[in-house]
Amino acid sequence: MLKKILFTLLMLPMFINSAFADVNIVATLPWIGSIIREIGGDKVNITVLVKPNQDPHFIEAKPSMILKASKADILMYNGLDLEVGYLPLIITSSRNPRIQTGQKGNLDCSRYIAPIEIPQRDVDRSMGDIHPFGNPHYHLSPKNIMNVAEGIAQTLSDVDIANGKFYRANFISFKERLRERQKQWGDSLRGKRFIAFHKYFEYTAEEFGFQIIGYIEPMPGIPPSSAHIERLIGEINRIKPDGLLTTAYYGKRETEFLSQKTGVKVVVAPHDVGCREDVKDWFALMDKVIESLK
């Protein structure tokens, strides 16, 4: 009898953990959802709040998002103030103790990367939509994604202890695939020079050795005036960059106009998973970004 009780007691954690089999994860951006799928496999349910072609700076906290967050075991987000307009409201309104700031179910993915462009002097909004903690668009960088994936694996193991080995193994396999792909992506972008619409590709440039020598936005998040566009025409004609770089939701009209006036081609790079039919996961996203920049 004693043996039976002891056996049941010992096995109890396993049952508790198996009842916990599917971890509910709410991710803000599609690329985060894609990395979670790589690490979490079929042990996690993923809900992504932002649609691929929405401007991630201007999202409204819809009640359906609050409802999803209220049921989440883990909330994973970009951080560096990218979601500052809606995520704090969602977290508070969700009244979900698991995902409150400081809890293990609250994962700010940017904690696993080294941000660049942290302002070295005082900043305020007269400089546009400045992110005081560094450039928040860090997901088009294999180096950063490697770190974020490890952070995701760690968080999943902390919350879903029973499947820790599974997540770790998936991370190791992900790391190997990523190293393999890095070799394929190679060095073909080194030395190229672009003018970009928004500060979206700085991490990619640093890692792949190309340069972004100017911006179409006069300041981050501030749309260019016609006088600014006029000045840019002269500048683009003078420095002849390899392309005018933009994304699907940003400044297509301005970039196309500048291209017509200067003859420099427009490069519309995919910016997130799912923004085009052929960008099904983060690997495909990087493939297409590099392909479009070549």
Added chain:
Amino acid sequence: MKFYIFILLVLLFSFPAYAEDVKLVGGGRLKLIDISMDALFAGGWSTMNDNTLQNIQGGGHDPRKRGFTVQNVELSFTGAVDPYVNGEAHIVYFLDPLTGETRVEMEEAFVTTSSLPYGLQVEAGHFFTEFGRINPRHPHQWHWQDQPIINTRFFGPDGMRGAGFRLGWLMPLPWFSELHFGLQNANGETMSSFLASEEFFDERPIGNRPFIEQEVKGLNDLVNLVRIDNSVDLSEDVTAKIGFSGLYGPNATGANGETIIYGADLVLKWRSAEQIRGWPFLILESEIMKRDYKAAAYFDDSDPFNVMNIQEETLKDWGFYTQILYGFTAGWAAGLRYEYATGSGESIGGRNNDSFRDDRSRFSPLLTWMPTEFSRFRIQYNYDRSEYLNDKEAHSVWLGIEFMYGAHPAHSF
């Protein structure tokens, strides 16, 4: 026994599978209090003089003066109090449109729990009553520059707010559904349809009835709120929200006076899934509400030449507003609002001579320009038809300027 020790060891080692910890690179910061400031100013002209404008533009933060109005300069403070509650306070400053005197109001100051179980949330302190769509929101969150007529009639110039607590329950349903129960003090100038205050009745007596000071004796002397809020995403681009609210409490006409207010509100929002800076969008918003104001009988023969004998009567008022706003290109939006308010049961001196109970309608086209997320320019025309006015109609044009700085504003639905 060895067998169980073996299992125990296997279980122990199969749990935390990490040999090494992931290195955290990014830093943290101490967040104590988020401060922001939002200022609303208006300039404009009306066919009505300033005294009449106090009645037809009856909201305390409406543009309500020929020339310029300092509508609302609001300082907001938010932050985490401890692991269990978040704090919020909003202090408003404005100038009295007639005297130019400086006024300061504590608009709200409350705490909200962040991690109660079962989807529960408690709000406690001094706060706006969660009735409908417009009342719980601050003036800078409204799309139009003035508050709807029916809100002014039922909830007074500054909106219904008071000290108390509210319990919210996010119900375990497949769609967003939240139930609220609230209990707030019934007295004070911001509780106009309830116990109100003598000062409020001096300016806007409901039905022109006399004000009777009343003591709070028990729970029956507080205002009770019930609200249910539901929301569904009809598609990726379209979200609907529908709410029903009810209020019950004593009123200022005497011991037998009581008020019931009930209403429904609807919001339909389309925002393109391929939006740029939040544009384009289309927002349809409507609210309808009714008030049964049971005014108690009043008898006063202290002055034998002016004996007052007013019968008990239920004053019934209702009204609605419906508005549509179309964000047609980045930064720009155009909208149209229509309002109607009426009632039954006589005010002393006649209902149609009572500027807060007469038959009234208002038609307000609006054009908005937002150069950035932090500033807004609006131009609004109001065409009023009101039984109380001598000419039965009024025309007003208001140009509004808003700017905000400080902590990033929340993009609430």
